[in-house]
Amino acid sequence: MGEILVEARDVKKYFPVNRGVIVLKHLGDIKAVDGVSFTIGKGETFGLVGESGCGKTTTARLILLLETLTGGTIFFDGKDTSELSGPELRKYRASVQAVFQDPYSSLSPRMRVGTIIAEPVVIGGAISTNGIKDRIAQVIKMVGLRRDAMELYPHEFSGGQRQRIAIARALASNPKLIILDEPVSALDVSIRAQIMNLLYDIQQKLGVSYLLIAHNLAVVKHMSKVTGVMYMGKLVEVVESQELYLHPLHPYTQALLSAALPSHPDEQREEIVLPGEVSTPFNPPPGCRLYRRCLYARPVCSEQDPPLKEVSSGHFVACHLH
């Protein structure tokens, strides 16, 4: 792995659950993210997969400083993000951008596309009006939109085009990291590949890092160098993407991969179905989070929370089996 851009160290986010109107009684916490550590290299993509509600998006929001950390630290370019302020914070805001899932909700309906794309640059200051115009024209071309798109309103575009606008906006301030939170889930299947290829090309050209959050495992495999699998607020497996698909070690990862559609309809595969439901991350019991659903559960699994440890070179698993 090359130079490190982002390092998350034991990151935690608990949402307190209270009862009462004036005197709050603390009932417990929803542990949305509970001790997650990973790194994102410069110019690389880190994939984050897992089912709905497992804490992927909360992790992204913590990096975007939309939520405050309950514990742990996130380092960006060697600096603690929770201590940024003033010009440093502004610089950070310009270097970390995001593309969200729903392209209909992520563009302000009453702003012209040019204004939407320019906003991060305008807020960042430092560039003249003409410089901003050139920059917008540049990114609009980069994402494959027509130049006159600048003058139009978002409702005049289709979903795929809107996502291109969102990407152009994310690129405008020349960021080092772009958080892609399910960037293609809301799009037509026929458009998905186009957008993913666009993102891939942009990365090749600009050397920007991605944090890619997705349901679609094929997308993550195609895009990311390293993939992390999350389950109930914890990273259960982190490994290079190719290796993850060839040799998944954690029981949850195995079940997740077996649930994905095969690339060919005739392909015969064994499908692993985990019994039971996902329990809630509200005041979780000690021990492995998967204990009650795991096919290989042993007594130790209900007592000790397995730490994420390196079982072979670059392959991290949080499981007592390994």
Added chain:
Amino acid sequence: MIIGSLRRVTRYASWPRIRKSLKGVPWFPLVIMVLFVVVGVFGRQLAPHDPLKIDIEIRLLPLFFMKGGSLQYPLGTDHLGRDVLSRLIVGSGVSLQVSLVVIAVAASIGALVAVVAGYLGGWVDTILMRLVDIIMSMPWIIIALVFASIVGAGVRNIIIILSIFAWPGYARVLRGEVLRIKQGDFVRLAVVAGASKARIMLRHIFPNIVNTLVVISTLQVGSIILAEAGLSFIGVGVPPPRPAWGAMAADGVGYIFTQWWLAVLPGVAIVLVVMSTNLLGDWLRVRLDPKFRQL
């Protein structure tokens, strides 16, 4: 920035664009409203007679087509012999002035409170919204009576009292809009881009409530005119002899069985104007939505 918006305005103001933007406008309410505004502004110049001139000899003249009516006083005269047409024309000025000023004041305060309370939330929200609840639960007509008896009746005092009671309606409805809008991803992305709270409220939240603001305002024009007429009717509005539609209707009530038009004519004027603002407001709401705008 300024030159750009100037250029945009001049481009918008070209004749074909104006004609296109008026496409589908409901003509009847528009004509009524234009008439209302023109008459309201130039009332004193347009009135055929002095609306205050009392002439007992010609009191209670009927409409021009009725027996004993004359074309010199086409809508007849009231119980003091004042020309009804002139009084209607000059009286529209009061309604226009009161409704425009009250709407401007109430909409500004209401929108400001709604955006600040809705976006910031927390104790700011609690305090402002409880204030709204308190004002909305007060009987405005009684407070207006007390207020008028302390500081006296008059157009300025009507404007003050109606503004105080009109803004909470804006604040409450618009706050709901703000709560919905601030959940949008585009607001989150503005935070990610480093936008300040003030910028988000001004550039992202406010433009998205303008629609609702316009709709409430046009509906309010009607109720403000009615409220002003009501206050004038019960005698705490515009002091006599200055003509106001509400006061004219009140004066005419005593003659309803013999000279019915004295009460009906100002009533018809109020109905036409209120109805027109509502219809135009509905049209404007559709026009202002960028989804329907094809410019």
